Amino acid sequence: MKPSQEQELWMYKHMLISRFFEETIEKIYMEGKSPAFNMANGPIPGEMHLSNGQEPCAVGVCAHLTAEDIVTHTHRPHHVAIAKGVDLKAMAAEIFGKKTGLSGGRGGHMHIFDPKVNFSCSGIIGQSIGPAAGAALSRVMQKKPGVAVAYLGEGAANQGAFHEGLNLAGVWKLPVVFIIEDNSWGISVSKRASTAVERNSDRAVAYGMPGEFIEGNDPIKIFEVVGKAIQRARDGGGPTLIEIETSRLAGHFMGDGEAYRPAGEKEALQKIDPIPLMQQRLAKEYGFSDADDAAIKAEARAIVDEAIQFARDSEYPAPEEAMEKVFV
Amino acid sequence: MKPSQEQELWMYKHMLISRFFEETIEKIYMEGKSPAFNMANGPIPGEMHLSNGQEPCAVGVCAHLTAEDIVTHTHRPHHVAIAKGVDLKAMAAEIFGKKTGLSGGRGGHMHIFDPKVNFSCSGIIGQSIGPAAGAALSRVMQKKPGVAVAYLGEGAANQGAFHEGLNLAGVWKLPVVFIIEDNSWGISVSKRASTAVERNSDRAVAYGMPGEFIEGNDPIKIFEVVGKAIQRARDGGGPTLIEIETSRLAGHFMGDGEAYRPAGEKEALQKIDPIPLMQQRLAKEYGFSDADDAAIKAEARAIVDEAIQFARDSEYPAPEEAMEKVFV
Amino acid sequence: MSQVKERKLTIARAMAEAIAIEMRTDDKVFVMGEDIGELGGVFGNTRGLYKEFGAERVRDTPISETAFIGAAVGAASDGMKPIVELMFVDFFGVCFDAIYNMMAKNTYFAGGNVTVPMVLMTSTGGGYSDAGQHSQCVHATFAHLPGMKVVAPSNAYDAKGMMIASIRDNNPVVFMFHKALQGMGWLGTEKDAIVHVPEEAYEVPLGKAAVVREGTDVTIVGITSGVHHGLKAARELEAQGVSAEVVDLRSLVPLDRDTVIESVKKTGRLIVVDEDYHSYGMTGEIIASVVEAGVALKAAPARVAYPDIPIPFTRPMEQWALPSPEKIVSAFNTMKEI
Amino acid sequence: MSQVKERKLTIARAMAEAIAIEMRTDDKVFVMGEDIGELGGVFGNTRGLYKEFGAERVRDTPISETAFIGAAVGAASDGMKPIVELMFVDFFGVCFDAIYNMMAKNTYFAGGNVTVPMVLMTSTGGGYSDAGQHSQCVHATFAHLPGMKVVAPSNAYDAKGMMIASIRDNNPVVFMFHKALQGMGWLGTEKDAIVHVPEEAYEVPLGKAAVVREGTDVTIVGITSGVHHGLKAARELEAQGVSAEVVDLRSLVPLDRDTVIESVKKTGRLIVVDEDYHSYGMTGEIIASVVEAGVALKAAPARVAYPDIPIPFTRPMEQWALPSPEKIVSAFNTMKEI
Numbered sequence A, B: 001m002k003p004s005q006e007q008e009l010w011m012y013k014h015m016l017i018s019r020f021f022e023e024t025i026e027k028i029y030m031e032g033k034s035p036a037f038n039m040a041n042g043p044i045p046g047e048m049h050l051s052n053g054q055e056p057c058a059v060g061v062c063a064h065l066t067a068e069d070i071v072t073h074t075h076r077p078h079h080v081a082i083a084k085g086v087d088l089k090a091m092a093a094e095i096f097g098k099k100t101g102l103s104g105g106r107g108g109h110m111h112i113f114d115p116k117v118n119f120s121c122s123g124i125i126g127q128s129i130g131p132a133a134g135a136a137l138s139r140v141m142q143k144k145p146g147v148a149v150a151y152l153g154e155g156a157a158n159q160g161a162f163h164e165g166l167n168l169a170g171v172w173k174l175p176v177v178f179i180i181e182d183n184s185w186g187i188s189v190s191k192r193a194s195t196a197v198e199r200n201s202d203r204a205v206a207y208g209m210p211g212e213f214i215e216g217n218d219p220i221k222i223f224e225v226v227g228k229a230i231q232r233a234r235d236g237g238g239p240t241l242i243e244i245e246t247s248r249l250a251g252h253f254m255g256d257g258e259a260y261r262p263a264g265e266k267e268a269l270q271k272i273d274p275i276p277l278m279q280q281r282l283a284k285e286y287g288f289s290d291a292d293d294a295a296i297k298a299e300a301r302a303i304v305d306e307a308i309q310f311a312r313d314s315e316y317p318a319p320e321e322a323m324e325k326v327f328v
Numbered sequence C, D: 001m002s003q004v005k006e007r008k009l010t011i012a013r014a015m016a017e018a019i020a021i022e023m024r025t026d027d028k029v030f031v032m033g034e035d036i037g038e039l040g041g042v043f044g045n046t047r048g049l050y051k052e053f054g055a056e057r058v059r060d061t062p063i064s065e066t067a068f069i070g071a072a073v074g075a076a077s078d079g080m081k082p083i084v085e086l087m088f089v090d091f092f093g094v095c096f097d098a099i100y101n102m103m104a105k106n107t108y109f110a111g112g113n114v115t116v117p118m119v120l121m122t123s124t125g126g127g128y129s130d131a132g133q134h135s136q137c138v139h140a141t142f143a144h145l146p147g148m149k150v151v152a153p154s155n156a157y158d159a160k161g162m163m164i165a166s167i168r169d170n171n172p173v174v175f176m177f178h179k180a181l182q183g184m185g186w187l188g189t190e191k192d193a194i195v196h197v198p199e200e201a202y203e204v205p206l207g208k209a210a211v212v213r214e215g216t217d218v219t220i221v222g223i224t225s226g227v228h229h230g231l232k233a234a235r236e237l238e239a240q241g242v243s244a245e246v247v248d249l250r251s252l253v254p255l256d257r258d259t260v261i262e263s264v265k266k267t268g269r270l271i272v273v274d275e276d277y278h279s280y281g282m283t284g285e286i287i288a289s290v291v292e293a294g295v296a297l298k299a300a301p302a303r304v305a306y307p308d309i310p311i312p313f314t315r316p317m318e319q320w321a322l323p324s325p326e327k328i329v330s331a332f333n334t335m336k337e338i
């Protein structure tokens, strides 16, 4: 199952939107945070986990999904939210804590909920899993179409919720696909130091489901392998566990000194940044020209700029609105 | 690694002690509970989980252990406590809630703690695992001998604590052996209905450790397979996961109507009751006579009777002692 | 209500009946939990459902509370109305994140755009020597954390009406039922919890306390078992010539402070009863709520709660530690007048 | 104490120093947790330990809180003295059983024959827009459940002395440190928490509150951030001619009710401040403890606590919801005299 040219362009474009979005957020995040770095300050306060480098995991999977499919994510959700079609203006405004944000500023960057496209996340490690299984169950019970995709980091694969959720999905043969974004780090702790197996996909046997490891942070390979898993889920063939080798090009969160990272690791990863690689592929495969590239980049940048401008221009909610939406 | 005759006799004797203990507890438990069955009444109030049928899991493992080794168990702990050498008088008194009990009556049947032989348990599913891993770690750090054995039911193998604990033991190569007593039921829910794999031992690959399944509820096979695992742990070779096919001859707890059990299942299991099978084996292997059997049974029964008598004769603690031992 | 014919039910049966009624009229409602299927729930509150609705809508789960409660959150947000059972509330520690950080907060995180209409039912309480990991109430542990309603009936009428109201509520509701009130003989039975229950569907509103006995000299506030201790104490106090008012909170969140305050304004005295632990619990909250409202008191308020100790197994210790009518009477008799 | 030379430390450094001192003298002491090794802890409280003691005694763990806290229970019962870190207290929901049903109760279940000498350290608090799953205090959630000591320092001197006392305690101790007091610039820093800390080992006893400012008109009771709000409010009140006494609880369990009661006996007025949620929390407990003791009050007690809402991300909402000196002053000024 190869992606069409259109699909590849869609993937590239969404990788670009995500990357530009993160680069922009990165800059704005630092506003008001120098000379002294204090998370509480600036237009975007709080923790900030960027997804630079992990875009292939977003687009290779979401290329197969429509709005009705369910995606649950983690504390590092922007790239996948973008690929899933979350309203970027409302998401940007949410990250700025504005009234026009997805939740009116209550959730922030770790709590992106957009029911229009069935996207949600949790800041607690492993908690993308149970809700995805439950949404998948809901579709089966309601006899409605739609699969669920739960993303998690490789660090989360050592959390109890992983085991319980995958077993439940396995026993009930739910239409859900589990995607591990293996960026090899859980904050400062390496996969090797925390995980008793080389590949989390090997853990699939423990749940009676197929497991796949995808090397190389390659959107096309991801598209192919995940496509089959999603089709199987749609066809009633049950869940799949997929681990994708990817890379965290930035720190765990902004402000992370990353002294724990082996010398040269980041530089080596920069060299295999999936975005230029995708551009080269498009050029080779479809004769995608520099002009084409400039055009798609301009388009992506305009989308990001518009969203950021919307966020900047929006008003803050009234403080007392904090009391609303606890119960509905 | 075959058991010696002496070891086989030790195993048989402790299976008998356990079985007689449970049969006696079963009777006494019903005192004061008829005509109306009310758990709160009688000399042994509260829940009562009997281990009849699971004796091979106790003796086949504990035959390899000394008092300095650590065992953690579950809500169904009597057989293993007995094989591990927990003071039977103090344990019986505990189950009666007497002052002479292991904890002076504070813990009861689900909370058997005997630090003299490093035995403990928890009534929460899966919570035998972390403490065993930690005790194993403690021995490594203190450079003291001793392995840890964590028991759990097959139902517990779907609890998050299982996954986390086994991964931790795997990453740190701890001297711990995980023993699943697979009696195929978690209260009324069958293993098949709750577990995405046929054999939990297959889950060992997820933790980089060897996994073994032992069929037939056979103390000798258990002795052999577990012996190797314990030796490997003692030798610094890391953890092992072992699932033992066993049988729950009684209800989940006393008072369980067991309507959920397929017709004939219990009768079939009675036919392969490991205790007469062991007796036959001893007869065949060592010419163990009916007189020998009567003697060993009398010995076992005397031990149980003495413990029960001690429990009966002991005094209740003063009510206000409830306030003591919260902090020490 | 006009009673056509007395139809006394246990809380267990009232709960099962309420669930069945809602399952018949709303195909989004389903039940998940351990042993809630063929077995009918360890405490009987799903009895009959499996037979009527089948394994698809009455789902036995693995012993994986984090997974199935998390799944309920996901299903509820996708249009379903799950009722999940946490067999003993004591087990909340293995799955509380799914409860308090997701079930309770997702609606807020989504600015109200996502709802989580689910019921988490769970058993509480001791008294039958089930020891320290199977006898707790932990009312305050749930009620302290925002985003979930927390209710707990003391009789079968309320149980049915509150269960129906809980299922129909658009918010997550924790429905706590006390084992000793459940009407399961094997747990001992509080007979006063077995009352007339109408056959039809009705709601008892969540967040409204009930004055279950009127009086003028002292207000006794309780929930579940505490209400029954309070009522018994009130009868004993009556023999002493003391008129006690008894308030059944019924709901910890929302908390009906007004009803309690009105009552204490009238009586001037307050005793709060709780089988949950003493410190940082419901008793402290009720007393603080009354005094911060500036209610004039005739005596220092008192509490009869579980001491701050793990629940002991042995009968003498456990019975000694539990709240009781005698302790309430004695609290009244030793009240410091001010 | 006579100060030879001022040596101001942050709470983070004071904690790391205390741990290092104990690790040097007692080889049973070790540290486990996420990112507590080379990184030195996300909040800096294990900085330097990895370098001095190595990976064996300063162990980075997988993201498996149930496993490593359970392991700490097992190790502690086997003669070790583990210090484990739960990175944010908000994560307790994934591992609370190991904490409240094992760590806290095993000693009791064993009739005192097993000890669990471990420290669980964990960060609390918000104020820097980390939203609803990374800003909570949940003081009462821990303090409500029996069998564990629960302490929380407001300054570096106490932090060191209480950490040493916690490590040496034969019981499990939950050591809560508030992020905004930690002295990490990136979290904003409460400067008053950075105080002189003697180099040598010393203990600050667990379970003793401190009167950190004397006064005669009102008692302000707080813990961690609440103490600093209280002290600032006291300075503002002084400008109004009001003399406020400020009590730093320091320990939630054991709770030093006597010190609070003595203070309120003197002042006749009580304001309790808590960054934890309002209902069923510390504020209610303190107020109830004072009034049930029959202390004569000049005004109805008041509380300044976090409202019963998930913690919002956006700065305007979060800052509005947090306790503050202004809210305390205003609580005083609107107190209902009785």
Ligand SMILES: Cc1ncc(C[n+]2csc(CCOP(=O)(O)OP(=O)(O)O)c2C)c(N)n1
Binding pocket: A075, A076, A123, A124, A125, A152, A153, A154, A155, A156, A157, A183, A185, A186, A187, A248, A252, D034, D063, D065, D087, D091, D094
């Ligand atoms: C239960 C829980 N434990 C710890 C954390 C703190 N934490 C946040 S992100 C993170 C690392 C996660 O690693 P991984 O799953 O690989 O995701 P990545 O950050 O690499 O995307 C940790 C430990 C948390 N949020 N939840």
Ligand SMILES: Cc1ncc(C[n+]2csc(CCOP(=O)(O)OP(=O)(O)O)c2C)c(N)n1
Binding pocket: B075, B076, B123, B124, B125, B152, B153, B154, B155, B156, B157, B183, B185, B186, B187, B248, B252, C034, C063, C065, C087, C091, C094
């Ligand atoms: C976390 C948790 N969930 C549920 C229970 C209730 N419970 C007690 S025993 C049991 C069944 C356990 O099955 P298994 O692990 O196979 O052990 P067995 O009873 O067969 O010995 C259950 C669900 C519990 N004690 N703890």
Ligand SMILES: [Mg+2]
Binding pocket: A153, A154, A155, A181, A182, A183, A184, A185, A186, A187
């Ligand atoms: Mg990672």
Ligand SMILES: [Mg+2]
Binding pocket: B153, B154, B155, B181, B182, B183, B184, B185, B186, B187
């Ligand atoms: Mg079983």
